[in-house]
Amino acid sequence: MATKRSEIKTELKKALKSGEIVPYFQPMVGIRTGLLVGFEVLARWLHPQRGTIHPDVFIPVAEQADLIGELTETILLQAFAATTALKRDLNISVNVSPIQLRDSSLSEEIARAAAMASFPLHRLTIEITESALVDNLELAATIAGKLKQLGVKLALDDFGTGYSSLRNLQALPFDELKVDRTFVSSMIQSRDSRKIVAAVIGLGQSLKLTTVAEGIENETQADILRWLGCDVGQGWIYGPPVAARDLSKIIDAPMSTSTHTLHDSPASDLITCIEPLPSQRLAQLQAIYDGxxxxxxxxxxxxxxxxxxxxxxxxxxxxxxxxxxxxxxxxxxxxxxxxxxxxxxxxxxxxxxxxxxxxxxxxxxxxxxxxxxxxxxxxxxxxxxxxxxxxxxxxxxxxxRVIEALRASEEHYRHMVEFNPHMPWIMEPNGNVIEVSPHWEEFTGQTSEQTLGMGWKNAVHPEDLNRLLPTLLASLQSGDPFDLEYRIRTKDNHWRWMRTRGNPRRNESGEILLWYGSTEDIEETMHLKQKLHETEAKLEALLKDKAFGMTSRETS
Known part of the structure; x- marks a missing residue:
């Protein structure tokens, strides 16, 4: 084993100089939106004989051989250059070694690498594992503070797997909280894992941290996380880690996202087993929101x-x-x-x-x-x-708009009624009056209650009523307009001549819906007619007398 480590150490030094250590990029996706938000950068050793070597093999060797700083710088320079070339505001997340959190120059090294690639540091997240905080939390807090001053975001990785998580969350200025893949991968089979995931997401929301779930492999897991309110996800469901040359393909490809209803998902039976945390209640309300x-x-x-x-x-x-x-x-x-x-x-x-x-x-x-x-x-x-x-x-x-139009219409109607000498009314097909102008009460002394229905007849002169009713009933049956003249009793107990005209309003099938009309005072007109008749009678009599005189003279 020692010999193998020694060999890897020797080869690793050469690999760093020959460019065999490269970044791979795993997509990070907004769970609710399905949109690509960035990548987690993972180191890969492209060995010419052994093929691709994963970091869990060579990172411990790099830490032991004091090569971790050089390795991190190599990965960052390549990652910054690759993502800057994309010309997209995508974030990248990089995990630093616990050893590097003891190096006070870490922030300067990161700033230098970013400057070389013109990469904006507000798009960089540094992931810190809980194990990195165990030895010297105070020094780690100092280094974290310097990173925050650069605009770098901090994420607590592998949350829940250590023994001092809550203390660490309180001690350092974290922006993100990552749910460990061990809980995500087992939460379909394990109720306890589901409860832990719900608790971590709820804690992150309470502390106003972005929650990131690792190791999402299928739609059911994505459904549960989405409905619990998790913000970002990564895993094979969204895509494996890819080389820099394949980044454009990842950006152009549609991401997998759970947009079907939870009722249709296998997660529907699982989600009901989780206690109602605030995050869950919020997620359940989303279905109501959408509809x-x-x-x-x-x-x-x-x-x-x-x-x-x-x-x-x-x-x-x-x-x-x-x-x-x-x-x-x-x-x-x-x-x-x-x-x-x-x-x-x-x-x-x-x-x-x-x-x-x-x-x-x-x-x-x-x-x-x-x-x-x-x-x-x-x-x-x-x-x-x-x-x-x-x-x-x-x-x-x-x-x-309807209220304003109605207000304007009512105002117009009120003025029309107020200044109109006519008295408009509305009548049902059977002859019952259902609406009448206020002028009627002013004119006759009858209240609207006394007038509505057939009460208006009580104001009509009995002689005229016997003549008026047959004509009115005939029009109601035939649907022909009517024009009636009659006398009504005024409130000062005098009889005055009135004229009432009415027309039907029909629906599309020709059925009469209502009768609309108006009543006007024609007393002066009737007096003029009477005087005209009297004048015509006098003139006729005068002409007859004149004609008779002329005949008499001729006879004599």
Whole structure:
């Protein structure tokens, strides 16, 4: 064994100089979206005689031979160059040796390698195993602090396999929490593994850490992780580690993602065995979100979209995937965000906000202003702490347009009735009046209750009623318009002549729905007619007298 290690050590020195140590890239995918977010970089030794040698064989030798720093630098330089050439904002994740967390110059070495390849360090995640933190946590914290100052993110790898995980999580400024592959691979068969995975994801969410699951091999595992709220996954389901030359193929190829319903998945029976952690409850609500006609979203305490349904995405004019992980301020129009941000902050303090009405400005996909009714409900964990805000949005634009049109119509009608000398009315096909102008009461003294139905007859002169009713009934039966003249008793107990005209309104089949008409005061017109008749009678009599006189003179 010693001889073999010695041989590997000798060959490893040569391999580092000859370029046999190369990075391989394993895809890391957003579990909820199925989108490629980056790669984990894994070292491979392409030995000319032995073939591909995996890191678990040569990394221990490199650590023992004090070659780990040179090896890491070699891998980083190649990884930075390969991903920079892709011209895509993809992240890379690299695991450093526990020995390197004792080297105070680690941050300078990483910065130097990134500068040589013009790689932005905010896209780099350094993975730290728990075993690296056992010997000197204080020194590790110092080195981690320097890395954070560079913009590098930190991930705690193999979480749950060590003995001091919670202490480590508290001591170092981690950004990501990785669920160890041993729990992921066994969670279908083991209820305990499922509970551990759920607990780790729930812990990561509570600490506002991105959760990454390793070793995902099938859709059932992906389903469980997705419904538990895990953020990122990697494993053979998304693709094996590939050489730098194959990166473009990975980017162009569609990723596998579980988009079918959990009910149709083998995971449906497994998920019910997990205690209802906050992450699970949030995941279960996703099915309701997706089918709701109301725009729904869950935003975290940093006002980032965690979950969005299709309706809300449509209201915002971008896809669901383009919401996730982004701040509301980056998605919403500035004028709208400025209005809602105070309410969101109040919700994060525990206040429920309902009935907030907002008008969104005109957008290219919406040429008319959109009126939204918004509510913000604080979401709490089991301890009562607010962990985010549930947002519900209803597009009430059409309703507001109808209300405004109705208001305008009512205003128009009110003015029309107020200034119109006629008294409009509506009558059913059987002759019952169902609506009458307020002027009728002012004119006759009859209230609307006394007038509706057939009560209007009580104001009609008895002589005219006997003449009016047969004509009205004949029109109701034939559907022909009617035009009636009659006298009614006024509120000061006088009789005045009125004229009523009515026309039917029919449906598409010709059936009469209602009769519409109006009644007007024609007293002055009738007086004029009477005077005209009297004048005509006098003129006729005068002409007759004149004609008679002329005849008499002729006879004499």
């Amino acid at each position: 709701a006609p109301v725009g729904l979203a869950f935003v975290d305490a940093d006002l980032r979209y965690v979950s969005v349904n299709q309706r809300l995405a449509s209201l915002n004019g971008i896809s669901v995937e383009d919401h996730l992980g982004r701040r509301l301020s980056d998605v919403m129009p500035p004028t709208i965000y400025k209005k809602v941000e105070p309410y969101l902050q109040r919700a994060l303090k525990g206040e429920a906000i309902t009935g907030l009405e907002l008008t969104r400005p005109v957008m290219p996909e919406s040429p008319e202003p959109v009126t939204l009714l918004v509510s913000h409900q604080p979401a709490r964990d089991e301890g009562g702490e607010v962990i985010g805000v549930s947002v519900a949005i209803v597009d009430i634009s059409e309703r507001m």
